[in-house]
Amino acid sequence: MAGLRALHRQTRFNQMLNVAAELFASQGYEATRIEEIAESAQVAPGTVYNYFTSKPNILMALAVRHVRAAYPERRDLVRNPPDDPIEAIYAFEKLLTEQALRTLNRECWRVIFSAPYREPDGPQHRLSRRFQGIIKRHYIQLLGGFQKRGSIKKDVDIRLFADLITAIGTYHFSRLISSDTMTIEELRVTVEEHLDLVFTGVIAKTSKRKKAATA
Incomplete structure (x- = not known):
């Protein structure tokens, strides 16, 4: 019985998340009310509050689900990256962006990114x-x-370098979601400009990129 109850609870949890994701995408996060989520999920508003307590918590649950679902694709790219470091970093940033926008719209990510403030x-x-x-x-x-x-x-120091690259990626993603018109291609141009500047000081002389530049 305990197993059936847990399965029922998880099914209802996912059902409400799916409905919330659809409503956030179709009419916007701010415009969506808990009562609408409950009605579309065919549950009482109190049930939604029992599971999530607030609308921001629904959004964060969607973000957690996104990260878990996105992990295998990210792992595969990290294990088999392009040969060039800058191309590999941009490919990873592009993947992060595409995954994020497949899951939640820009308005939702703006809410998530504003949480620290x-x-x-x-x-x-x-x-x-x-x-x-x-x-x-x-x-x-x-x-x-x-x-x-x-x-x-x-x-x-790879850990410090990873901190820097993560910060650059976060900065550019925040620029993308702060605009409703900026494209991923425009993002690529600005990311590559910053990466070129950073890698000028860290690329080893024997790297393929250095050889190609001097050929």
């Missing part, structure tokens, strides 16, 4: 830091692989 050290802020930590770990693995292959100088 609205509620410093609150649960949503802590969750945002966890997301950043996951991305940083991906970058440590990705950049560490390039360092082992000789494309990044041996004396570069």
